Amino acid sequence: MEQIDQREMLTLEHYLKEYGQQAEIFAGQLELLENGRMEALAAIEALQGLLQSGDGTVLLQIGGGASMRAQVLEPEKVLVNIGADVIVERSNKEAVEFLQDRVTEMAASEKKVAETLDRLRTQMNEIARRIEQGYQQAVQAERAAQPSSAPSDQDA
Numbered sequence: 581m582e583q584i585d586q587r588e589m590l591t592l593e594h595y596l597k598e599y600g601q602q603a604e605i606f607a608g609q610l611e612l613l614e615n616g617r618m619e620a621l622a623a624i625e626a627l628q629g630l631l632q633s634g635d636g637t638v639l640l641q642i643g644g645g646a647s648m649r650a651q652v653l654e655p656e657k658v659l660v661n662i663g664a665d666v667i668v669e670r671s672n673k674e675a676v677e678f679l680q681d682r683v684t685e686m687a688a689s690e691k692k693v694a695e696t697l698d699r700l701r702t703q704m705n706e707i708a709r710r711i712e713q714g715y716q717q718a719v720q721a722e723r724a725a726q727p728s729s730a731p732s733d734q735d736a
Contacts, residue, residue, distance in 0.1 A: 584714035584717060588714070589714045592707050592711050593711060599700055599704045602700055606697040610693050610694060610697065613693065614690060617686040620679045620683045624680060624683070627658060627676050628676060630652060630655045630672070631655060631656075638650055655672060656672050657669055657671070658670050
């Protein structure tokens with residue numbers, strides 16, 4: 581077992597802290613992607629349901645936990661944000677296809693971020709194991725340096 585010096589311990593602790601911060605960022609990105617994917621799936625379901633319902637009545641959330649029934653005048657026309665605050669009008673079917681593509685992209689991004697997060701956590705575990713090993717070595721070295729407090733034969 582290789583002895584760990586103080587400088588290496590400090591470096592390892594620094595890396596562990598940095599990796600922890602990176603892991604938080606990746607976990608946040610993962611959560612944002614998941615929320616975006618769930619929103620897109622809900623929008624797809626709503627758009628498909630709107631065409632099937634026939635009367636065009638939807639439940640409109642107006643904020644503060646309040647909702648009201650509203651009638652969609654043109655359920656076939658959908659305004660879609662395609663990015664960078666650019667909004668275009670699409671048919672219901674085209675909007676659903678666009679959202680399905682977005683869901684696929686977000687799922688692929690989620691997978692990549694999750695893999696990166698897993699690799700980062702593996703590295704963090706290895707660093708933590710190495711730090712723990714260093715602390716155990718330091719404690720053992722300190723115990724070995726202390727004089728023995730066992731009773732001698734003369735005390736008996």
